[in-house]
Amino acid sequence: DAGITQSPRHKVTETGTPVTLRCHQTENHRYMYWYRQDPGHGLRLIHYSYGVKDTDKGEVSDGYSVSRSKTEDFLLTLESATSSQTSVYFCAISEGTGGHYGYTFGSGTRLTVV
Amino acid sequence: QQQVKQSPQSLIVQKGGISIINCAYENTAFDYFPWYQQFPGKGPALLIAIRPDVSEKKEGRFTISFNKSAKQFSLHIMDSQPGDSATYFCAAAKSGANSKLTFGKGITLSVRP
Numbered sequence: 001d002a003g004i005t006q007s008p009r010h011k012v013t014e015t016g017t018p019v020t021l022r023c024h025q026t027e028n029h030r031y032m033y034w035y036r037q038d039p040g041h042g043l044r045l046i047h048y049s050y051g052v053k054d055t056d057k058g059e060v061s062d063g064y065s066v067s068r069s070k071t072e073d074f075l076l077t078l079e080s081a082t083s084s085q086t087s088v089y090f091c092a093i094s095e096g097t098g099g100h101y102g103y104t105f106g107s108g109t110r111l112t113v114v
Numbered sequence: 115q116q117q118v119k120q121s122p123q124s125l126i127v128q129k130g131g132i133s134i135i136n137c138a139y140e141n142t143a144f145d146y147f148p149w150y151q152q153f154p155g156k157g158p159a160l161l162i163a164i165r166p167d168v169s170e171k172k173e174g175r176f177t178i179s180f181n182k183s184a185k186q187f188s189l190h191i192m193d194s195q196p197g198d199s200a201t202y203f204c205a206a207a208k209s210g211a212n213s214k215l216t217f218g219k220g221i222t223l224s225v226r227p
Contacts, residue, residue, distance in 0.1 A: 033214070042203065042219035043158070050212050058214075090157050097213050100146050105157030 003027040006091050006106035013113055019078040021109050023091030025071075031094040032074040033103065034058075034066065036087040043090070049074055081113045117141055118206050120218035127225050133191040135221055137204035140185070144206040147180065148215070149189045152201040161202075162189070194225045 005024045013019050023032060034046040035058075045058030047066040055066050063085060065077045078085055088110050092103040117140045127133045137147075148163035164171045164178040164187065171178045177190040191198055201222050205215040 031212075040219065043217040045214065048214060056212075092157075097209070097211060100207065100209065100213070102148060102160040102163065103150075103158075103215060105159065107155075107157050 004091060004093055004104055004106045006089075006109050008109060009107065010110045011112070013081050013111070015082060015113055016080050019081050019111065021076045021089055021091075021111070023074045023076070023106060025074075025093045027093060027095070027104070028071060029093040029095050029104075030071075031096070032068065033092040033094070034064075034074065034076045035090045035092065036060065036085075037090060037108075038087050046076065046089075078111075081111075083113050085111065086113045087111060116219075117216050118204060118218040120202075120204055120221050122221060123219075124222045125224070127194045127223065129194060129196060129225055129227050131194050131225075133189075133194045133198065133223055133225070135189045135202050135204070135223070136186060137188065137206075137218055138184075138186045139206045141206070141208065141216075142185065143208040144216075145209055146207045147178070147187050148205050149176075149178065150203040150205065150217075152203065152220070154200075158201075158203055191223075194223075196225045196227055199223055199225050 007022045033048040035043045044060045049055045049068045067075045091106040095101040119138045149161045150158035151161040152158040175192045180187045201220045203220045204218045207215045
């Protein structure tokens with residue numbers, strides 16, 4: 001998707017290992033979000049950021065941490081990956097107050113924890 | 115508590131038919147209601163959105179109908195095409211600093227040729 005890139009696109013990792021997913025944007029948008037998508041659960045918010053070094057928890061934040069040291073990058077870290085964290089992870093960006101400007105989503109990272 | 119509920123859970127429609135997806139919300143403070151469309155292997159993309167000052171918004175074959183008193187809004191896809199086969203998410207948000215979208219669980223639409 002234009003302006004937002006997620007890496008890696010696919011990753012297989014072992015239980016107990018740390019994993020970092022990267023979201024990079026070129027739109028200079030203030031707001032960034034990390035979601036996970038699982039069958040039957042839809043999109044669930046993990047963490048979000050409303051500016052450099054300003055982050056907050058979403059509804060499913062346990063086991064995840066984030067960092068945003070630059071406007072363009074939002075990192076999601078699984079401190080010690082578990083099988084329950086096998087999922088598709090999406091990053092999204094928003095120009096203004098999240099709800100009224102629409103979100104632009106990345107193409108996702110498919111993470112498998114074995 | 116699920117603040118945004120979609121129905122049905124899945125939908126199969128014949129080509130040329132009308133697809134109707136419903137969404138109900140809990141929070142009366144919500145004042146922005148978008149629909150997102152997601153194709154396999156892709157991220158969701160904004161399809162169409164409405165605010166409660168209007169009861170209907172149309173963009174091409176896609177129409178949102180909004181019923182404030184019932185706290186419901188729906189997506190209508192006219193002349194459904196196989197290319198419309200995707201997952202559709204409704205969402206809602208309220209005004210205010212750092213407001214975030216609350217998404218429904220999504221429904222899978224299959225349009226048969």
